[in-house]
Amino acid sequence: MSTRKALRALRRMGLKVEPMQGVEEVVFRVGGRELVVEEPQVFVVEMRGQKFFQVLGRLSERKAEIEIPEEDIMLVAQQAGVSREEAEEALRKTGGDLAKAIILLTGGGA
Numbered sequence: 001m002s003t004r005k006a007l008r009a010l011r012r013m014g015l016k017v018e019p020m021q022g023v024e025e026v027v028f029r030v031g032g033r034e035l036v037v038e039e040p041q042v043f044v045v046e047m048r049g050q051k052f053f054q055v056l057g058r059l060s061e062r063k064a065e066i067e068i069p070e071e072d073i074m075l076v077a078q079q080a081g082v083s084r085e086e087a088e089e090a091l092r093k094t095g096g097d098l099a100k101a102i103i104l105l106t107g108g109g110a
Contacts, residue, residue: 003041003056016046026055032095034064066096080105 001009010017019042026037040057068091077087080102087101094100102108 007043010045018044018046020044020053026057029064032064034062036060036062066092068092068096072096072098076101076105 007017023040023042026040026042028035028037037055037057037059040055042056043054045052045054068088072091073084073088076082076091076098077084080087080090082090082105086105090101090104091098094104
């Protein structure tokens with residue numbers, strides 16, 4: 001069924017369907033990875049006061065990039081006696097776990 005026919009059918013069922021303009025990318029974060037819908041067509045479907053989003057497009061997958069706070073990087077660098085860059089790399093390898101990053105950098109637990 002084409003997108004146009006599907007939208008027409010939803011409207012016939014009494015649902016309010018409006019396209020959402022200007023959407024460049026839709027990202028779903030699932031268990032350490034990101035499912036990315038590129039060049040999406042997004043429709044907002046409203047039913048009984050609830051809004052639902054219908055997303056159509058090309059799906060790709062990428063590893064989720066974790067955000068590491070600057071204070072965590074500096075703490076690990078100070079505790080392990082390494083550079084900021086080394087501390088950040090260790091934190092990324094350990095998924096942001098401060099203790100594991102310090103152990104990794106100091107060779108502890110080996």
